[in-house]
Amino acid sequence: MTKIKVRFAPSPTGHMHIGNTRTALFNWLWAKKMGGEFMLRIDDTDFLRSKKEYEDSLRESLIWLGLTWSEEARQSARFERYNEITEKLKAQGRIYPCYETPEELEFKRKRAMSKGLPPIYDRQALQYTKDDIARFEAEGRKPHYRFKLLDGEIAWDDAIRGHIKYEAQNLSDPIIIREDGSYLYHLPSVIDDCDFGITHIVRGEDHVTNTASQIQMFEAIGGKVPTFAHLPLLTGKEGKLSKRLGSLGVRELKAEGVENMAICSFLAKLGTSEAIEPFYSLEELAQTLDFTKIGRAQPKFDEEELKHFNLKYIRHLPYANVAGRINGSEDFWNKVRANLNTVEDFNLWNNICNGEVQPIMEETSVTDAGAELLPSEPWNDETFNLWMNEIKAKTAKKGKELFHPIRKALTGLDNGPELKVLLPLIGYDKVLKRLKGQKA
Secondary structure, three states, X not given: OOOOEEEEOOOOOOOOEHHHHHHHHHHHHHHHHOOOEEEXXXXXXXXXXXXXXXXXXXXXXXXXXXXXXXXXXXXXXXXXXXXXXXXXXXXXXXXXXXXXOHHHHHHHHHHHHHOOOOOOOXXXXXXXXXXXXXXXXXXXXXXXXXXXXXXXXXXEEEXXXXXXXXXXXXXXXXXXXXXXXXXXXXXXXXXXXHHOOOOEEEEEHHHHHHHHXXXXXXXXXXXXXXXXXXXXXXXXXXXXXXXXXXXXXXXXXXXXXXXXXXHHHHHHXXXXXXXXXXXXXXXXXXOOOOHHHEOOOOOEEOHHHHHHHHHHHHOOOOHHHOXXXXXXXXXXXXXXXXXXXXXXXXXXXXXXXXXXXXXXXXXXXXXXXXXXXXXXXXXXXXXXHXXXXXXXXXXOOOOHHHHHHHHHHHHOOOOOOOHHHHHHHHOXXXXXXXXXXXXX
């Protein structure tokens, strides 16, 4: 049996956004479930837009997400190979030069549409004589190159979308080389997939038409056609693609305290027939992957839903998953995690409750009354409110005037975790000392 091998092939023209994160995730999960390999391929043929800072950012995001790779390639190092295959296909008549300008192509497109015809290329370039080409060259025109599709049905069984078929004569011959000699996505991708033994291609449904053309490219160069799985594209919560969705990045989510496994758990089940539940390891998540449970409808991605899910994730997060990131005990983690908004909040809670705090004494009439009326332990969830009511009755203070002096004395901060939750965790002795202005 052939070993499963997939690839994630980002272009380093921007940071990792939520859409290509989902593509990378499904590829990685499939490889893990099937005991296969996950390859990173940097598609950096676009010299103008590709930047090292984006490539570094993509790598950092993948590593943070846990989507590590066993093999790597970059397209900018493989032009000799692409040129070799291109020359063979030119000799076979499968790649041919075209001299139309962008304006001429646009005119043809509009004219076809005005007649109710599909806007596909008319292959006029195949009728060029030597004189035509000489004239174009004399005008300073440089050719772009297209791949010639052979008439007939192109069909495949998609792992998500089921049986798909196209009639090749209804498709435009794809442009594979620009006028400046640079390659577009199509042919280099196919050559790479053949050379690196890619068995499954998991990508967005915006590539479905590309797949039809690329299947003929696989066949033309004698490669084995992989299995395809085309994921429905994410839309914004309003049901359409949005600029925010295209720019929402892993870096931003990480900076806002969203956990890597919360992102992976959420994206893996979004748009499936399964409930979105927290998973605490990628290996466990991988075992649940089932392409047949992915719906055909475009799922709505809501950033706020992800952040709400992140809270659920954190508040059930086992200590073993955070032990290397926090400074505190398992017992204290289990006591406070249900009230955390981010894992990093734990250190604040731990410092307030178990460390030394220098009280800020703002309104001593309130803190003096607090010390005088402080109930003896044991304390429970009701203790704080009962205590506040007694201080309020004694001082006639309420609202901010009541709570702020207590907060600043107990925590040394203007704001922070709920005091009614903190109180039992700080304990009687520390609370009393802090109310009296003593460092404790």
